[in-house]
Amino acid sequence: MKSNDLSAARSASVGSVRSRSNPFTIRVVQTSGLAPRISWPLRWTLMLFFWVTLTCAHAESSLEPFFGVYVGRAELFNPDGSLREVRDLDISISPEKMDGFNAAWISVRLVDGRRDVDGVKRWVQESHFERDQEGRLIESTRSSLFARKSKVDMLAGDTLRWARVDGDVLSVYSMAVLADGRYELQIYDRSLTDLGLDLSFQRLVDEALQIYAIGKTVRVGDAEPE
Amino acid sequence: MTVNRVMVWISSVAAAMLMLGVASAVAAELRDFHGSYEGIAIASVESPEGQDTELSIRNLDMAIGPAGRDGFWIDWQTLMRSEDASGMPRYRRKSSRLEFVQVRPGVYRGPSGQGDDDVEYTSWGNLSNDTLTVYELARQVNGSFSLSTYRRTLTEVGLALEFTYLRNGERIRRVEAEMRRVSGG
Numbered sequence: 001m002k003s004n005d006l007s008a009a010r011s012a013s014v015g016s017v018r019s020r021s022n023p024f025t026i027r028v029v030q031t032s033g034l035a036p037r038i039s040w041p042l043r044w045t046l047m048l049f050f051w052v053t054l055t056c057a058h059a060e061s062s063l064e065p066f067f068g069v070y071v072g073r074a075e076l077f078n079p080d081g082s083l084r085e086v087r088d089l090d091i092s093i094s095p096e097k098m099d100g101f102n103a104a105w106i107s108v109r110l111v112d113g114r115r116d117v118d119g120v121k122r123w124v125q126e127s128h129f130e131r132d133q134e135g136r137l138i139e140s141t142r143s144s145l146f147a148r149k150s151k152v153d154m155l156a157g158d159t160l161r162w163a164r165v166d167g168d169v170l171s172v173y174s175m176a177v178l179a180d181g182r183y184e185l186q187i188y189d190r191s192l193t194d195l196g197l198d199l200s201f202q203r204l205v206d207e208a209l210q211i212y213a214i215g216k217t218v219r220v221g222d223a224e225p226e
Numbered sequence: 227m228t229v230n231r232v233m234v235w236i237s238s239v240a241a242a243m244l245m246l247g248v249a250s251a252v253a254a255e256l257r258d259f260h261g262s263y264e265g266i267a268i269a270s271v272e273s274p275e276g277q278d279t280e281l282s283i284r285n286l287d288m289a290i291g292p293a294g295r296d297g298f299w300i301d302w303q304t305l306m307r308s309e310d311a312s313g314m315p316r317y318r319r320k321s322s323r324l325e326f327v328q329v330r331p332g333v334y335r336g337p338s339g340q341g342d343d344d345v346e347y348t349s350w351g352n353l354s355n356d357t358l359t360v361y362e363l364a365r366q367v368n369g370s371f372s373l374s375t376y377r378r379t380l381t382e383v384g385l386a387l388e389f390t391y392l393r394n395g396e397r398i399r400r401v402e403a404e405m406r407r408v409s410g411g
Contacts, residue, residue, distance in 0.1 A: 010383060134344055134367050155329050155350055164369025164394075171394070173371065175363065181333040181352020184387065185373070187395045207375070207397065 063101050066093050066170050067223035070196045074215025076109070080206075086110045089215060091197070093170075093190075094223035100130035100137065101163070103172070127172070129163050137163040169193040182206045195219065228339050246334040254380055256298050261410025262289040267304075267403030283307055286387070286403055289410075290358075290378075296328040296332050298351075300360065324360070336360065357378040370394055383407065 070091045076084040090106040110117040128140040139161035141152060152158045159176040174186040182205055184215040189200040199215035257328045288302040303321040310316050327348075328336035335350030349362040362374040373392040378385045384407035391399035 016236070078239050080387070136365070136367055137369055154348065155333065160348075162365065162369055162371075164371075166368075166370075168344075173369075173395075177333075177350060179333075180354060181329075181350065181359070184396065195395070204395070207392070 040080070063093075063095070063099070063165055063170070065168070065192055066101070066165075066190065066197070067095055068093060068196075068219045069221040069223065071220050072196065072199070072215055072217025074199055074201075074213045076211060076213040078211075080208065082200060084211065085215075087215075089116060089199070091217060092223060096128055096130060098130045100128065100140070102181065103127050122144035127161060129161075129172075137165075139163075198205070233252065243253060252355070254358075256296070256353060256358070257292070258356075258380060259290045259298070259378065259385070260292065260298045261384075261407050263287070263405040263407055265384070265387070265403045265405035267389075269399060269401040270399050271399050284401070284403075286405060288385075288387075293325045294327050297326050298358075299323060299325045306383060324349060326360075336362070 070089070070093075072089045072091075074083055074087050074089055076087065077202075078084050088108040088110060092104045092126045093105075096102045100121055104124075105126075107123045108115050109115050109119075109121040114120075128141050129137045138214075152160045154160055154175065154177040157176075159174055161172060161174045164171045164173070168191055170190045172188040172190075174184075174188075176184045185204045187200075187202050187204075191198045191200070193216075196217040196219040199213065199217065201211075201213040201215075203210045203212070251338040263286075265286050265288075267286050269282045269284060271282075276292075277392040284307070285305040286302065290298060290300050293299040301318065301321075301323045302308065306318045306320070308316050308318070315326040316364075324336050324353070326336045326364065329335045332353045332360045336351060338348045340346050344367050346360065347361065347366040357377055359378070360376045363371060364374075365371045371394060371400075375390045375392075379388075381404070385405045387401070387403040387405055389399075389403075390397055390402040
């Protein structure tokens with residue numbers, strides 16, 4: 001399954017809404033007064049336009065809708081599409097200082113759908129993202145609140161992580177330069193749904209897909225305050 | 227027993243020498259790329275479904291030379307031809323020069339930093355077998371990114387160039403070109 005297939009599947013699930021109104025039929029009525037009077041269809045159209053514009057502008061940059069606690073399950077696949085493993089997920093996304101966020105997640109690898117048998121494995125991960133001077137959401141490199149930030153050097157073995165909010169999708173990208181100079185790129189997409197978050201993950205080495213995952217979660221609570 | 231040990235030792239040394247010979251025949255060195263090249267490239271812009279939707283032709287001129295200690299520079303010019311609304315041909319020229327320094331055998335650090343457009347650039351390269359690859363990561367303020375990969379593989383007549391362009395992880399452009407060596411080598 002290529003990355004393009006993943007994006008196609010993702011966009012197919014989003015769906016689309018099309019307006020049946022014809023904007024060219026709207027009439028503008030002007031009277032002889034000083035201020036032009038606007039016909040009610042145009043007034044409503046303008047109001048709707050400003051509301052949509054403001055909502056979109058807010059949605060494009062806002063992390064707030066993602067804050068919460070989610071539980072769910074993800075399936076990991078090999079590049080040929082064969083199932084590799086199934087994991088239970090426990091995710092928390094909470095606000096951080098400087099308009100940033102904290103993502104913490106626990107994943108448990110199931111054995112034959114069970115988590116009470118030998119072979120089960122558990123991972124705990126956490127990442128803090130904060131905005132830099134220009135407003136980029138980048139992973140904090142500070143070991144503590146008072147420690148100095150260290151510069152990420154991918155050629156020295158550091159991993160560069162940053163985030164992007166695009167409407168209802170929060171993406172985290174992780175980029176590393178391997179010892180031989182090739183790159184490893186990991187892409188985590190978290191898409192807001194009516195229930196919670198849909199997850200998509202892929203790991204590429206020099207564009208070649210190594211592993212991918214698709215998951216669903218349900219929102220079970222609010223995020224802890226900053 | 228002693229004769230057997232000597233035979234094993236001799237055959238091991240012979241095998242090692244043979245492997246070294248094969249390796250040196252396959253693995254290229256930076257100086258094998260030095261020279262100037264020219265060629266015509268066909269670019270394809272891929273649709274989200276992975277089908278080619280647009281093809282365009284570009285003229286390429288490129289030169290590679292030594293820089294600093296164990297590094298290299300790449301200089302290239304691209305002449306892109308397109309048509310305007312009336313069907314008249316329009317030409318656009320792009321040129322660039324990048325220098326790379328070696329950070330470990332086969333891995334090179336290129337220019338990095340913030341451009342005038344607030345885009346954060348990081349570039350690096352690697353040499354593996356007979357392919358010299360240059361990567362350029364460009365990150366926008368909003369987190370959107372592009373990743374350009376230029377693979378240059380030595381051929382009998384010069385270089386085979388493959389360029390791919392990813393935006394937010396999805397490939398949207400690919401350029402292939404056979405470049406003829408016009409000097410150097």
